[in-house]
Amino acid sequence: MSRVEQPSRRSVLATVVAAALAGGSAPSATAADAEATRGSGRRGDTGDTGDTESAPARSVDYRAWITYADWSAGTARGARAVAGDRPGVAVATPLGTVDYTDPHTKATAAWEHATWTSPPHALAVPSTEVIASWNASTPAGTWLQVELKGAYSDGTDTPWYVMGRWASGDQDVKRTSVDGQSDGRSTVWTDTLAIDDASTGLRVASYRLRLTLYRRPGTQLTPTVWRLGAMGSDVPDRFTVPASVPGLAHELSVPRYSQEIHQGQYPEYDSGGEAWCSPTSSQMIVEYWGGRLSAQQLAWVDPAYADPQVCHAARFTYDHQYGGCGNWPFNAAYAATFADLQGVVTRLGSLTDLETLIAAGIPAMTSQSFLKEELTGAGYGTAGHLMTVIGFTAAGDVIANDPYSANDSAVRRVYRRREFENVWLRSKRHNASGNVVSGTGGVCYLYFPARPTARQCQALTAVGVPV
Template identity: 75%
Template sequence: MSRVEQPSRRTVLAAAVAAAVTASAGPAAADPEAPMKTHPADAGRAVPSRTVDNRAWRSYADWHAGTRRGTRAVAGARPGLVIAKPAGTVGYTDPHTGTSARWEYGTWTSATHRLAVPATEAVVSWNAHTPSGTWIQAELKGTYTDGTSTPWYVMGRWASGDQDIRRTSVDDQSDGKSTVWTDTLAVDDPSTGLRLASYRLRLTLYRKPGTKATPTVWRLGAMGSDVPDRFTVPASVPGFAGELDVPRYSQEIHKGQYPEYDNGGEAWCSPTSSQMIIEYWGGRLTPEQLAWVDPSYADPQVCHAARFTYDYQYAGCGNWPFNAAYAATFDDLRGVVTRLGSLTDLETLIAAGIPAITSQSFLKEELTGAGYGTAGHLMTVIGFTADGDVIANDPASESNEAVRRVYRRREWENIWLRTKRYNASGKVVSGTGGVCYLYFPARPSAAQRRALAAVGVRA
């Protein structure tokens, strides 16, 4: 997403969610030395002890237990799901190229998962390998707390490459109670009390007819959440100091490069952040993979990440699950989309050696030292100072050398975790409520496994 304060497609969701909140006036510029005040709309609101439910299918037992048509579970160090004898063939016309083709397919459907936190939103993410001539589709079907059900919502059509289909989200999916906004299924009016009580996930694996190629899906999961509406969040107490050695890449040095991918580097905060953490874990692209990039461009791997996270419907590189799926195309990496509840959660991860990519939106004056405002921006949290301030690799920097930033803990915590904010026009819009991407080894250490479990992620 772009670092400048401008509308994005995700602001359609922001407007829909914010409709239930009445605002009187925009905020005045804050005194950076003063403690953050609680917004009047937040007074007296109880914060539930748990706001996020994560469920992942990634073991042989998980895949074997699902309902399979034309697919089978495979064991091994990284269990997965593959096409066996296809269930049939189906036609698909790519809406972004107009190309029509027939595809063999097989499906897998999970058992019903009852959410521990009945959800206002759900995000599906997956880790898969899709060799040439293959692709996958992920869907979710939910049951509401009133006993009715959603249709099967397409949460993504994805391939790691772009030679067979164009990876894409699917617009115009709604049943009058909930709507899919790019990568997020959201209840249309949470103020009614309606929530998603449970869901099933369905995978469809595709391949060219007559071939033996198959996608392999290693991980499929969903994050359901019900984060309370709030302009301000409680302050956490600093508990860890330390910094991880994460590569630094600027999106800004790629301005104007490959404008077919969301107008070039100015909007590449998400793939730039992804590439930083992928390389922290040892992921590297080969010269052959980078051969398509203009050799005069610095950091060609950032251009590559932009191309291979690009969502052709969203027309941007900020699709959350597409970034997680891109990270998992590198050997021995997993990627998930989740929400965290506090900076204490981030400290737990950093202490175990796991950096995180966070999503936030803010006015220029709300984050001291940023020098910009944004309707949606991704950055990488790599550590904490002795005073508890946040050390971030912020790709919205003019050079790689300038990427490392230190942001005031209280300011940063609030802009990341709040769900409501005022935009530059004084209008109430939504915040991201603690969204982050986590990339970690397929075989994490015991300490990393404990840290992930502590923030609700099944490694």
């Protein structure tokens, strides 16, 4: 994201949170985004070498449906489980035809459809937030919808909330989140289901996910979903986090791309490169794993533009309702459109978790917000920004590919460990006006092979991501 704060649905959330805190209620980690506008931080305790707080228990539960047994255990209506090297769920015999009016084009079309619903998942961490993510193939003429229904800790249920309407392309429907979803107790903020007032003790205790698979009538085409999951979390309210102890000195060779060289390019995708930190970071890691775009795929990009693959990533992560490229699940789903890749959205608990991943060869994208003086060497402040962690120095400092750089060669940065972990992991902060706003609480995108090595499986399992 740029340093200039831009209106978004999450700036509205931040205002609500700040008002609640001023009134005495203190909700836990609220919805956040790489391209959110939630105010800037105030210099606080980030220069400490340690905290008096004890390390908290893991506050995240990520569950995914990925095996043939998983898909067979769900309730399929017009859909079927698909076996093979990459099991999934696809259309079998459609339930019928429904009309869908695209809110962004106003065009109405008929679509055959089928559904798959997961069994309930009881959250090990009764949660204030739940974020779904998925990996799928959607050939031209197909798309999908992901919904989530939660059960509250008081025994009542949420409605079925739409967590995304998605296709890898943009020729049939426009990729979109859905605004205005709330039951007065929880609200969907683009890609995040959040409890409205966590101070009441209300939590999401369990959830089910529902897929609706769409295709043009009369064809044999089908979306195929290989991975469907959700991350529930209840991150403690805190301005500072416990200091971790350095345990790794290692750097991965990850391509470097600057979002800033794309300023003014394709302004229809959130005003151009100034706001493209999320897709730029995504493209770095996609290419680290060997993902490449063909000349045909990039033919639509002006040949005068450098790094056309970054423009491509912006277009194909763009959320037409949010009006930006920072929808977390849309970025993970984009990564999984490349052969033999999968992507998830989760939260991590410490830099030790990142060290575990780096040691196994897995870079990570982290979301953070800070004032200029809170992250030495950044040279800017931001209300929300994605960067790619690629390693650690011998002193334990964080090596990051930061897309908010003047050019590609300037992307590699080294940030002080204590500062970085605080601006990334805290769930509350003060903005420049001294008001309390939210922090991202350790949000992370992880992209990794469809068939990870034993060491990669061990590392992912250690940080709470089943493979």
